[in-house]
Amino acid sequence: MTKVLVAGFTGAMGQKAVHLVQESNGYELVAGFAAGLKSKDPKDYGLPAGVAIYGDLNEIQTDADIWIDFTLPSAVYANTKFAIEQGIHPVIGTTGLTDEQVSDLQSLASAKHLGGLIAPNFGMSAVLLMKFAKEAAKYFPDVEIIEMHHDNKADAPSGTALSTAKLIDEVRPEHEQGNPDETESLSGVRGGDYHGIHIHAVRLPGYVAHEQVLFGGPGEALTIRQDSFDRQSFMGGVKVAMDHVLDLKDLVVGLENVL
Numbered sequence: 163m164t165k166v167l168v169a170g171f172t173g174a175m176g177q178k179a180v181h182l183v184q185e186s187n188g189y190e191l192v193a194g195f196a197a198g199l200k201s202k203d204p205k206d207y208g209l210p211a212g213v214a215i216y217g218d219l220n221e222i223q224t225d226a227d228i229w230i231d232f233t234l235p236s237a238v239y240a241n242t243k244f245a246i247e248q249g250i251h252p253v254i255g256t257t258g259l260t261d262e263q264v265s266d267l268q269s270l271a272s273a274k275h276l277g278g279l280i281a282p283n284f285g286m287s288a289v290l291l292m293k294f295a296k297e298a299a300k301y302f303p304d305v306e307i308i309e310m311h312h313d314n315k316a317d318a319p320s321g322t323a324l325s326t327a328k329l330i331d332e333v334r335p336e337h338e339q340g341n342p343d344e345t346e347s348l349s350g351v352r353g354g355d356y357h358g359i360h361i362h363a364v365r366l367p368g369y370v371a372h373e374q375v376l377f378g379g380p381g382e383a384l385t386i387r388q389d390s391f392d393r394q395s396f397m398g399g400v401k402v403a404m405d406h407v408l409d410l411k412d413l414v415v416g417l418e419n420v421l
């Protein structure tokens with residue numbers, strides 16, 4: 163039986179992950195970790211008596227094989243570092259890790275001979291959007307990204323939008339877009355700038371997770387769009403990660419590494 167700890171288990175994604183683990187043959191939820199807990203009794207969260215509940219990273223003592231993390235950008239680095247140090251295979255969905263932090267964690271995992279996965283998006287539509295956007299950017303170097311999310315999201319832009327921009331940047335000659343002499347009469351209206359790629363973040367109730375990549379060229383345009391209408395859309399990818407993470411030899415970034 164593969165044992166799983168879910169960090170962020172009381173959150174929107176953490177709850178989905180808890181149910182996924184409980185419904186998956188061969189897996190056992192052994193612990194839940196979150197901040198600001200009022201109770202350590204698993205029954206208060208509808209969980210079986212044997213599930214350990216933790217409110218502080220430093221109190222965690224577990225024999226979990228896999229650490230699933232859906233916490234917050236402010237917590238994810240320390241959580242992942244802890245998991246690796248404890249020999250627990252990380253499956254990290256939480257966004258907000260910097261490139262330097264990822265590199266740090268990969269070095270630590272390598273020293274521990276521990277495989278793991280960091281995925282800014284476990285949704286297949288998003289994984290394919292990023293793949294297609296990278297291909298399109300070879301032919302359409304002028305591109306902007308619009309990501310749209312629920313209004314409870316803690317970080318902007320989304321990890322998916324940043325990952326999309328990084329993939330595009332690998333194949334696109336860096337250049338600034340738009341009128342070089344343009345001025346903003348409203349600060350920030352041209353969005354964030356990642357190596358000349360403008361990124362715009364929309365936060366509205368009613369939205370879950372959505373992204374459009376807009377390419378423009380002489381006399382034509384191309385838009386690639388993905389929509390996650392329900393957080394259930396991410397669970398297929400989380401299950402793939404659970405099924406493969408124990409066989410990984412390194413800490414890899416992107417669900418495509420285990421598809």
Ligand SMILES: NC(=O)C1=CN([C@@H]2O[C@H](COP(=O)(O)OP(=O)(O)OC[C@H]3O[C@@H](n4cnc5c(N)ncnc54)[C@H](OP(=O)(O)O)[C@@H]3O)[C@@H](O)[C@H]2O)C=CC1
Pocket residue numbers: 169170171172173174175176195196197198199231232233234235236237254255256257258281282283284285321396
């Ligand atoms: N990779 C992917 O496919 C996806 C990734 N995400 C990412 O997952 C993350 C969580 O999103 P979402 O579920 O919507 O967020 P929520 O705010 O709904 O949940 C956050 C959870 O993290 C807990 N938490 C907060 N601080 C800490 C801490 N220091 N240590 C441990 N737990 C903590 C919260 O506990 P409490 O409520 O007690 O504060 C809560 O359980 C975000 O970074 C988001 O971008 C989201 C969807 C898909």
Ligand SMILES: O=C(O)C1=N[C@H](C(=O)O)C[C@H](O)C1
Pocket residue numbers: 257282283284311312315316319320321322323370371372
């Ligand atoms: O916060 C969310 O909801 C999501 N966050 C991830 C991101 O920042 O890319 C993945 C998905 O977009 C949902």
